[in-house]
Each structure stands twice: as C-alpha cells, then as structure tokens.
Amino acid sequence: METRGSLETELLETPAAKEAVVFANTASYVLNRIRVDTSADYVAKSLTTPQIIEAIRDILTQSSGTVNELVKFYVLLTSLALRPDVSDFKELLISLSFGSIPWAREIITLILQEQVPTVVKNIVYESYGRVSNSARAISTNTTVGTVVTGG
Amino acid sequence: MRVQIAVLAQTVSVDRFTNRVSIFNLIDAIESPRFPLFIPELAFFALLRKESNDPEQFKVRVSISVGPSIIGSTEVQVDFQGSQNARILLNFQGLPVTEPKDLHIAVSLPNQQHFASDVMVIQSGQATGSLPFQTEEAKKNS
Numbered sequence: 241m242e243t244r245g246s247l248e249t250e251l252l253e254t255p256a257a258k259e260a261v262v263f264a265n266t267a268s269y270v271l272n273r274i275r276v277d278t279s280a281d282y283v284a285k286s287l288t289t290p291q292i293i294e295a296i297r298d299i300l301t302q303s304s305g306t307v308n309e310l311v312k313f314y315v316l317l318t319s320l321a322l323r324p325d326v327s328d329f330k331e332l333l334i335s336l337s338f339g340s341i342p343w344a345r346e347i348i349t350l351i352l353q354e355q356v357p358t359v360v361k362n363i364v365y366e367s368y369g370r371v372s373n374s375a376r377a378i379s380t381n382t383t384v385g386t387v388v389t390g391g
Numbered sequence: 392m393r394v395q396i397a398v399l400a401q402t403v404s405v406d407r408f409t410n411r412v413s414i415f416n417l418i419d420a421i422e423s424p425r426f427p428l429f430i431p432e433l434a435f436f437a438l439l440r441k442e443s444n445d446p447e448q449f450k451v452r453v454s455i456s457v458g459p460s461i462i463g464s465t466e467v468q469v470d471f472q473g474s475q476n477a478r479i480l481l482n483f484q485g486l487p488v489t490e491p492k493d494l495h496i497a498v499s500l501p502n503q504q505h506f507a508s509d510v511m512v513i514q515s516g517q518a519t520g521s522l523p524f525q526t527e528e529a530k531k532n533s
Contacts, residue, residue: 272409275408275409276408321408321409322407322408327472327473327474328472330473354409354410354411355410355472355474356410356474356476356477356478357469357470357471357472357474357477357478358405358410358412358477358478358479358480359467359468359469359470359477359478359479359480360405360480360482361465361467361479361480361481361482362481362482362484363463363465363481363482363483363484364484364485365483365484365485365486365487
C-alpha cells in the first residue's frame with residue numbers, strides 16, 4: 241500500500257489510460273495503448289520491478305473494484321513491459337492470481353514473450369590506414385569482450 | 392543450438408517499448424568501383440534458438456573476413472535468461488572492405504560447426520566519359 245501511495249494519482253490515471261481501459265477489447269489493445277502513455281512510463285521510472293509487483297498485489301487484495309482502481313491496475317501491469325529486468329521475476333508474475341480481472345494473465349504472457357534477451361555490441365574502427373594489416377578496432381559494447389583484429 | 396536468422400543490414404533497431412527488431416536496408420551485395428572501401432555504418436543481426444540440452448550461457452565468436460584476410464573478430468557473451476531465443480546485434484561504426492572478394496561472416500557456436508554467411512563484394516566498372524559541364528578544351532586535356 242505504501243508503494244502505491246507514493247505515486248501521484250493524476251500521473252497514474254491519465255485520460256489516455258482511462259480511455260484505453262474503457263474501450264479495451266483485447267489484452268494487446270490495453271498493453272499497446274497504455275505502454276506508450278506517460279502513466280506507464282511514470283510508474284516504470286518511479287518504481288522498481290518488485291515495487292510494481294507489490295503494488296499490483298495491493299490492488300488485488302485491497303481493491304474497492306472501482307474503474308479508477310482498474311485503471312491503476314492496468315497501468316501498473318503494463319509498466320512492467322518497460323522494466324528491463326521483468327524476465328528476472330517471471331516465476332513471481334506467473335504465480336500471481338488475478339481473479340476475474342480480464343486480460344491480466346494475457347498481458348503478463350505478452351510481456352514475458354517479448355523479453356528476448358538481446359546482446360548489443362558497438363564496434364568502432366579507430367583508425368583506417370593500411371587496412372589489411374593495421375586496422376584497429378575497439379569495442380564500446382554493452383557486454384564484456386574485446387575486439388581482436390587480424391590480417 | 393540453431394542460428395535462425397543472420398543478416399547484414401545498414402541499420403537494425405530494437406524498439407524500446409515492444410522489444411521488436413526492425414532491420415533496415417538489407418545488404419545482399421556490396422558494389423564499388425574502387426577498393427579499399429570504407430562502409431561507415433553496418434549492422435549484423437543474428438537470432439539464436441536454444442535446444443533443450445544447450446547451455447543457458449555461452450560465448451559466441453563472430454569473425455568477419457574479406458577473402459582470406461580477417462578484418463576483425465569479437466566475442467559475445469550470450470545469456471538466454473530462460474528464453475528460447477536470444478539475439479545478437481553487432482553495430483559496426485566503420486567497416487573496411489579491402490578488396491573485391493566475398494565478405495564472410497562466421498558465427499562460432501559452442502561444440503558446433505561455424506555458421507557462415509557470405510555477402511558478395513563486386514568491383515563495378517569505372518565511370519567513363521566527360522562531365523556535362525566540361526568545356527571542349529578541358530575534354531581535350533583530360
């Protein structure tokens with residue numbers, strides 16, 4: 241409850257998020273509309289993944305069942321799609337019980353399916369002289385490793 | 392372990408919201424009248440698929456050569472993180488192509504044969520004839 245309380249309600253319940261929930265007809269509709277909204281971005285930047293899961297749990301156990309609570313729930317759920325470490329909490333997310341809330345399980349499945357690990361490595365050639373013998377490469381990557389050149 | 396896709400393109404981008412990959416300007420051949428040639432921007436993308444008995448984490452060596460000469464090679468740490476697929480994206484900010492011979496990209500997977508992909512490098516004919524704004528005198532001198 242405390243985690244959820246630290247969020248500004250007006251930044252959470254944006255008109256776009258409300259509209260997405262009211263007009264939703266599929267899980268992917270909710271996910272694709274809310275994740276590009278400022279509300280999901282705000283949550284993803286304000287809370288860590290465990291905090292978001294805790295806030296989702298709070299709503300599931302203490303929800304008053306109002307439309308605004310449902311909007312908050314979908315914003316919190318969708319914000320997980322913007323968290324880079326969401327796949328680390330796969331088991332925890334699968335174990336959540338969403339009761340009769342529509343599309344919650346499908347949204348979680350969609351989010352987890354999208355989490356294909358991607359190794360990105362940028363390779364910059366520093367100098368270009370007699371290439372076949374002396375090209376030198378360095379690596380400014382997001383992973384460990386070095387670039388070795390040969391000739 | 393299988394290499395599902397391996398392509399060379401001008402740019403590859405990963406969408407921040409959806410984590411979907413977009414490949415722009417696929418490179419199937421490189422053509423130039425002169426060599427060596429310096430390609431300012433190039434991306435190599437590979438999608439790996441894990442089989443049931445494959446390790447979760449391993450190192451992959453990617454090497455690039457033009458004809459017999461190796462331009463460069465790099466090691467990439469791949470971690471499937473419980474997923475069945477993993478992606479490798481190498482962004483080359485400048486790649487020298489020394490001679491008009493096939494650009495060869497080899498991906499070395501653990502305990503397996505190399506996966507290799509070739510891109511044809513062609514030396515096109517030199518441009519001939521005079522420029523349209525050249526004077527008759529300049530044409531004679533050239």
